[in-house]
Amino acid sequence: MALKQYKPTTNGRRGMTSQDFSDITTSKPLKSLIKAKKSTAGRNNTGRITTRHRGGGVKQYYRLMNHRLAAGTTAVVEHIEYDPNRSARIARIKDQHGLYHYVIADRNMKVGTKIVSGDDAAVEQSNRLPLSNIPTGTQIYNIEIQPGKGGQMVRGAGTKAQLMAKEGNYAQVKLPSGEVRRFRIECMASIGTVGNEQHQNVKIGSAGRKRRMGIRPTVRGVVMNAADHPHGGGDGGRHGSGKPPRTPWGQLTLGYRTRRRKDVSGMIVRSRHDAKRKR
Helix, strand or coil: CCEEECCCCCCCCCCCEEECHHHCCCCCCCHHHEEECCCCCCECCCCCECCCCECCCCCCEEECECCCCCCCCEEEEEEEECCCCCCCCEEEEEECCCCEEEEECECCCCCCCEEEECCCCCCCCCCEEEHHHCCCCCEEECEECCCCCCEEECCCCCCCEEEEEEECCEEEEECCCCCEEEEECCCEEEECCECCHHHHHCCCCCHHHHHHCCECCCCCHHHCCCCCCCCCCCCCCCCCCCCCCECCCCCECCCCCCCCHHHHCCCEEECCCHHHHCC
16 A cells, blocks of 8 residues: 655645555445444543543544454455544455454455455465464464454554464464564464555644544643643753653653553563663
């Protein structure tokens, strides 16, 4: 997928790029697989702002995705669609029972592509198999963390993981971050690479385009007064105090651990930071 360039007719258009939608085959989502999505503008049930810099934006419908695709399913891709809720494209598929599903589209999916899910599925692009039946070295995406729960990892545009090894009841998978993690061999995964690879190279170009995404302006803490932010005050320059960055309420941010240790205890074979430490 190539990026669409714009003529520099205005300052905002100069350097602006957008996605090329030539791979999308329909602009009308299936009504039975969408639901209304209420914009909370970053507020919780009491009306307090819990996520800053959110609000406005165009209305969106949520697409009901099927990240599981039960074993024994044989389906055909009918359309490749745009999804405003994710960076990847989605594929509308029709299974052998005549039911429709939305799945994440990989780079090789197109209208007419056949998808098979289950232990007996062939080791081919877009098919979904348990890790025990996938050859070592294969590139995979949409990986289950718990068998039967549905794919939760490697779902963003252009991402892929690699099956590195199998030992007993576990398989080792190298994730896009560089982390090598253990998964149960019963976990399902799709073969291939998630499509829309150029998503990360899109240049927004204008502030209004960001507002239509529902993202409001952000003000840096270092340009605030000391009463308004822990980073504020001083002569306006960076002082290099060596203190870690904090939120306006004094909590650590940007780099502190957010993953609970008990959730990954014994599952991480190699940290994503190891490559940086060797430099």
